[in-house]
Amino acid sequence: MTADPSLLPLGELTEALATRAVSAVEVLEACLTRIRAHDPAVHAFLRLTEERARKTAQESDARRAQGQARSPLDGVPLALKDIFCERGVETSCASKILMGYVPPYDATVVERLHAAGAVLVGKLNMDEFAMGSSTENSAFGPTRNPWDLSRTPGGSSGGSAAAVSARFVPGALGTDTGGSIRQPAALTGCVGLKPTYGRVSRYGVVAFASSLDQVGPFAQDVKGCAHLLSAIAGRDERDQTSSARAVPDYAKALGRGVSGLRIGIPPEFFGEGLEAEVEASVRACIAELQKQGAQIVPVSLPHAPFAIATYYVVATAEASSNLARFDGVRFGLRAQGAGSLGELYGRSRDQGFGAEVKRRIMLGTYALSSGYYDAYYLRAQKVRALIQRDFARAFAEVDCILTPTTPTTAFKLGEKSDNPLAMYLDDVYTVPVNLAGLPAMSLPCGLSKEGLPIGVQLIGKSFDEETLFAAAFAYERATTHHTRAPALG
Amino acid sequence: MPIADFEPVIGLEVHAQLLTQTKIFCGCSTSFGQEPNTQVCPVCLGLPGSLPSLNRTAVEFAVRAGKALGCRIQDRSVFSRKNYFYPDLPKGYQISQFELPICLGGEVTVPLDGGGTKSFALTRIHLEEDAGKNVHGEGGSEVDLNRAGTPLIEIVGEPVLRSADEASEYLKALRLVLVYLGVNDGNLEEGSFRCDANVSVRKRGADKLGTRVELKNINSFRFIRQAIDFEIARQVELLESGGRVVQETRLFDNEKGVTRSMRSKEEANDYRYFPEPDLPPLVLTREFIDSVKLPAWLPLTAAAELEKNGVPAADARTISADQALVTLAFDVLAEIRKADPAADAKWTANALLGELARALNDKAIDLAHPKFTAAQVAEVSALQAKGTISSTAARTVLAELFRTGASPAQIVADKGLAQVSDTGALEAVVDAILAKNPSQIESYKAGKKNLLAFFVGQAMKELKGKGNPAELNKLLKAKLGE
Numbered sequence: 001m002t003a004d005p006s007l008l009p010l011g012e013l014t015e016a017l018a019t020r021a022v023s024a025v026e027v028l029e030a031c032l033t034r035i036r037a038h039d040p041a042v043h044a045f046l047r048l049t050e051e052r053a054r055k056t057a058q059e060s061d062a063r064r065a066q067g068q069a070r071s072p073l074d075g076v077p078l079a080l081k082d083i084f085c086e087r088g089v090e091t092s093c094a095s096k097i098l099m100g101y102v103p104p105y106d107a108t109v110v111e112r113l114h115a116a117g118a119v120l121v122g123k124l125n126m127d128e129f130a131m132g133s134s135t136e137n138s139a140f141g142p143t144r145n146p147w148d149l150s151r152t153p154g155g156s157s158g159g160s161a162a163a164v165s166a167r168f169v170p171g172a173l174g175t176d177t178g179g180s181i182r183q184p185a186a187l188t189g190c191v192g193l194k195p196t197y198g199r200v201s202r203y204g205v206v207a208f209a210s211s212l213d214q215v216g217p218f219a220q221d222v223k224g225c226a227h228l229l230s231a232i233a234g235r236d237e238r239d240q241t242s243s244a245r246a247v248p249d250y251a252k253a254l255g256r257g258v259s260g261l262r263i264g265i266p267p268e269f270f271g272e273g274l275e276a277e278v279e280a281s282v283r284a285c286i287a288e289l290q291k292q293g294a295q296i297v298p299v300s301l302p303h304a305p306f307a308i309a310t311y312y313v314v315a316t317a318e319a320s321s322n323l324a325r326f327d328g329v330r331f332g333l334r335a336q337g338a339g340s341l342g343e344l345y346g347r348s349r350d351q352g353f354g355a356e357v358k359r360r361i362m363l364g365t366y367a368l369s370s371g372y373y374d375a376y377y378l379r380a381q382k383v384r385a386l387i388q389r390d391f392a393r394a395f396a397e398v399d400c401i402l403t404p405t406t407p408t409t410a411f412k413l414g415e416k417s418d419n420p421l422a423m424y425l426d427d428v429y430t431v432p433v434n435l436a437g438l439p440a441m442s443l444p445c446g447l448s449k450e451g452l453p454i455g456v457q458l459i460g461k462s463f464d465e466e467t468l469f470a471a472a473f474a475y476e477r478a479t480t481h482h483t484r485a486p487a488l489g
Numbered sequence: 490m491p492i493a494d495f496e497p498v499i500g501l502e503v504h505a506q507l508l509t510q511t512k513i514f515c516g517c518s519t520s521f522g523q524e525p526n527t528q529v530c531p532v533c534l535g536l537p538g539s540l541p542s543l544n545r546t547a548v549e550f551a552v553r554a555g556k557a558l559g560c561r562i563q564d565r566s567v568f569s570r571k572n573y574f575y576p577d578l579p580k581g582y583q584i585s586q587f588e589l590p591i592c593l594g595g596e597v598t599v600p601l602d603g604g605g606t607k608s609f610a611l612t613r614i615h616l617e618e619d620a621g622k623n624v625h626g627e628g629g630s631e632v633d634l635n636r637a638g639t640p641l642i643e644i645v646g647e648p649v650l651r652s653a654d655e656a657s658e659y660l661k662a663l664r665l666v667l668v669y670l671g672v673n674d675g676n677l678e679e680g681s682f683r684c685d686a687n688v689s690v691r692k693r694g695a696d697k698l699g700t701r702v703e704l705k706n707i708n709s710f711r712f713i714r715q716a717i718d719f720e721i722a723r724q725v726e727l728l729e730s731g732g733r734v735v736q737e738t739r740l741f742d743n744e745k746g747v748t749r750s751m752r753s754k755e756e757a758n759d760y761r762y763f764p765e766p767d768l769p770p771l772v773l774t775r776e777f778i779d780s781v782k783l784p785a786w787l788p789l790t791a792a793a794e795l796e797k798n799g800v801p802a803a804d805a806r807t808i809s810a811d812q813a814l815v816t817l818a819f820d821v822l823a824e825i826r827k828a829d830p831a832a833d834a835k836w837t838a839n840a841l842l843g844e845l846a847r848a849l850n851d852k853a854i855d856l857a858h859p860k861f862t863a864a865q866v867a868e869v870s871a872l873q874a875k876g877t878i879s880s881t882a883a884r885t886v887l888a889e890l891f892r893t894g895a896s897p898a899q900i901v902a903d904k905g906l907a908q909v910s911d912t913g914a915l916e917a918v919v920d921a922i923l924a925k926n927p928s929q930i931e932s933y934k935a936g937k938k939n940l941l942a943f944f945v946g947q948a949m950k951e952l953k954g955k956g957n958p959a960e961l962n963k964l965l966k967a968k969l970g971e
Binding site for chain 2: 084085091093098101103104105107202203204205206207209210211237238239240241317318320321323324325326327329330331341345365368369370373377
C-alpha cells in the first residue's frame with residue numbers, strides 16, 4: 001500500500017477501502033495532515049468539521065468490519081463547496097451577509113452523501129454566491145491554485161477544485177451555473193462534471209440562477225466522479241425540477257470505449273482568444289480519441305457566440321430575485337442603526353454583499369424592469385432557445401461534442417479583477433452548456449510550458465452522462481495527465 | 490352635475506385562502522391561531538437553498554372553483570415570481586401566476602330580489618401563496634410567518650359592477666359558492682376571504698373609463714358598500730370641482746368610514762414578474778380536470794330546484810344560503826317522496842325555516858352533528874299527512890325531534906299529541922255539544938253561519954285540542970243539516 005493514502009485517486013481509494021487495505025480513519029487523518037500542512041498557503045477550506053468527520057470515519061470502519069458498507073463511497077473523505085446547507089455547520093456562500101449562518105437542515109445531496117457513508121470534512125471556499133470565475137470574490141479572501149500559488153484556481157468552485165488538486169480530499173462537490181465546476185477543474189487539473197440540469201437535486205443548495213445551477217462532482221479521476229454522481233443523482237420530491245429518470249450505475253459505463261463514437265468538433269470553440277498551447281493539447285486529445293476508434297465530425301453551434309450575453313441577462317435576472325431574501329430580517333447580517341425599513345434593507349445589503357454580487361443584482365433587476373423586460377429578459381430567453389436548438393441539431397449527428405474547457409490556463413490573482421468582462425469571457429466555452437441544460441465534463445489533457453493544467457470539455461446529450469464517462473475514461477486510461485500532481489512545499 | 494349623472498365602474502379582486510391541510514409549497518400546517526412562527530419550515534421561511542413543491546390539493550381546489558364559476562381551466566399554467574421587499578414576505582418575492590393563470594373567464598351569478606339572476610364576468614383565477622403577518626407592538630415590529638405559504642386563489646373580476654350594492658351582492662354570491670365548494674371558509678374578519686375594489690367613475694354615456702383607484706382593507710359586506718360609496722362620492726366631488734382623480738391605492742378606514750391615500754402610482758412597486766424557475770409549468774391532464782367533482786348543489790341550482798318544487802323564491806334563497814340546510818332539505822324531500830312521490834317541498838321548507846331555524850337560533854343544535862335524521866323528519870310529515878297529528882302538533886314534534894333525536898312516534902305518544910279522528914268518538918262529543926246549545930243552533934240555521942267555528946271550538950275544547958278539525962267540520966255540517 002502507498003505510504004500516504006490521501007494521495008490515492010477516489011476511484012482507487014474506494015477499492016482500497018473495500019479490501020480494507022486502508023481504513024477510513026487512516027485516510028481521513030492523512031487528509032487532515034495534508035490540509036494542515038498546505039491549506040494555509042492554498043486556502044481551499046473555509047472551515048473544517050474534524051470531530052464530526054472522525055466520528056463518521058470510525059462508524060464507517062465499523063461498518064466495513066461488519067461487511068456492511070453502504071456504498072463504494074463509505075468512508076471516503078469529501079468536502080463541500082460552502083453553498084451546500086449542512087445542518088449545524090456554518091454555510092456562508094463566502095458572503096459577509098451569511099457569515100455565522102447555520103442552516104437547520106441538510107441539502108438533499110448532503111443527505112445522500114451521509115446515506116452513502118461518506119465522511120464530510122469541511123466547507124470549501126468559492127466566489128461569493130458562486131458569482132465569479134476566480135474565487136477572488138470570496139469575503140474570506142481568495143483561494144490559490146496549487147500549481148502556482150500566484151494564480152487563481154478559477155471559480156466559482158475554486159475551493160473544491162483546489163482541494164482535490166492539492167490532494168486534500170479525493171473528491172468534492174461544487175455547483176456549476178456557467179462553468180463553475182468545469183473551469184476550475186480545468187485550471188487545476190481535476191476531473192469536474194456538470195450533470196444534466198435536473199439530474200441532481202438543488203434542494204438545500206443556495207440558489208444563484210435557478211434555471212442554470214447544477215450540482216456536480218470533482219475528483220482526480222473519472223471513476224471517482226462516476227461514483228460521486230451515482231451517489232447524489234436522482235429525483236427529489238423537494239426539487240420539482242429534478243428528473244424522475246432512473247439513475248444508472250455510472251461506473252459501469254466506464255469500460256465502453258470510444259470505438260465508433262461520433263465526436264463533434266464545433267469551430268466556434270476554436271477561434272479567437274484560444275491560447276495556442278490550450279488548442280494544441282485539446283487537438284492532441286482529439287487525435288488520441290480518434291486513434292481509439294472515435295469518429296471526428298465537424299458540427300456547428302452558430303449561436304454559441306451569443307451565449308455570454310444571454311447568460312448574463314438570464315443568470316443575473318434570476319439572481320436578483322434569488323438574493324432578495326438576504327434582507328437582514330430573518331438571518332445573516334443586519335445593519336445596525338437603521339431608522340426605517342428601507343434603510344434596514346439598504347444598509348444590510350450594502351454592507352453584506354460584495355461588489356460583484358451587487359453588480360449582478362443591479363444588472364438582473366434592470367433586465368426585469370418594466371419597460372426593459374422584453375428587450376432583455378425575453379430576448380435572452382429567445383436566444384437561449386436558439387442555443388438549445390443548435391445543440392439539438394448537432395446531437396442529431398454526433399454522440400458528444402468536444403471543446404476546450406477554457407481559452408487560457410490559470411491567470412494571476414488580480415489579473416482580471418478590474419475587468420469583469422474579461423473575467424466573464426473566461427466562461428465562453430462553458431456557458432452555452434448551462435443555457436442548454438446539457439451534461440459536460442472537464443478533464444485534464446496536458447500541462448502548459450509553464451506547468452499549468454489544461455482541460456478539455458466533453459459535452460453530452462441530455463441525461464447521457466454515461467457517454468461522457470466512457471469517452472473520458474478511455475482517454476484517461478491512455479494518458480497520464482490525471483496522475484500529475486502539483487508540487488506543494 | 491349631480492352624482493346620478495356619473496356611472497361608477499367597479500371591479501373586485503378577491504383573495505380566498507384554500508382550505509388545504511398544508512401550505513401550497515411545503516408540508517406545514519395551515520391551522521389558524523397557533524403560536525407565532527410554529528407552523529414553519531425552511532421552505533415557508535424562505536431559508537437559503539429551500540425550494541417550493543406544489544401542493545396537489547391546492548391545484549384541485551383552484552380547479553374546483555374554476556369549474557363552479559364557469560371558467561376555462563387551462564391545461565398549462567405557469568407560476569411567476571412577483572418581486573418586492575417586505576418583512577412578511579420571506580423570499581423577497583411571492584410565487585403567483587401572471588401571464589398564464591390556471592383559470593380564464595367565468596362569471597359570478599347573483600340572484601336578484603325580484604327573481605331571476607344577473608351574471609358578472611370574471612377575468613381569471615390564479616393560484617398564489619399568502620404572505621405572513623407583521624405584528625406591530627411597543628417593543629418594535631415582529632413578523633409571524635405561520636400564514637406565509639397558505640394557498641390562495643385570486644379571483645379577478647372584470648370592471649362590470651355598477652354600484653356598491655352590486656359589488657356587495659357579487660361578493661356574497663362568490664363567497665357562498667366557495668364555501669359550498671369547501672375550498673374556503675368565507676371568513677372576512679379573519680381575512681381568509683379578502684377583497685380589494687377597483688373603483689372609477691365616468692360621465693354616463695362615456696366610453697372611456699375613468700382613472701381607477703384601488704381600495705384595500707375591506708373586511709365586511711357592510712364595509713364594502715361604505716368604502717365604495719364613499720369613494721364614488723369622493724371621485725364625483727373631485728371631478729365636479731374641476732379636479733382629477735389620481736391613480737393610487739387607498740386604504741379604507743372602517744372606523745371613520747373614509748378612504749385615505751396609501752401610495753400613488755409613482756410609488757407603486759415594479760414587481761418585475763418573471764416565470765418561476767423552481768417550478769415547472771403546471772400541466773393538467775384532461776383526466777385530472779375531469780376527476781375534480783363539484784357538489785350536488787350550488788347555491789343557485791339549489792334555490793331553483795326548491796322553487797320548482799313549490800317553495801316561494803324568498804324562502805328558497807334563504808335555504809340556499811346555507812349548504813347544510815340545502816342538503817337536509819333535499820334529503821328530507823327524498824324521504825317524503827318514498828311514501829308520496831308527488832309531494833312538493835313546501836312542508837320541508839317550512840319545517841327547516843320554522844322549527845329548525847328556531848332551534849339553530851337558540852343554539853340548541855349543531856347542524857354539523859345533528860341528532861336527528863332526514864328520515865325522522867319525513868316521518869313527522871307523514872304523521873301530519875295521515876292526520877295522526879295536527880300541523881300545530883307537528884311543529885311541537887319537530888322541535889323535540891331536532892333537539893333530542895327521539896323517534897317522532899314516541900314523541901307523539903309521550904306528549905299525547907295524537908288527534909282523535911275516530912268518527913264514533915267525535916260524533917258523541919258533537920252530539921253532546923249540540924244538545925247543550927239549542928239557541929246557537931237556531932241562530933245558525935237563521936243564517937249566522939260563522940257559528941260553525943263556535944261549535945268546532947266547543948268540541949275541540951271537550952277533546953282537549955286533539956280533535957281532527959277536518960273531521961269535526963264535516964260532522965258538524967252534516968248534523969246542522971247541510
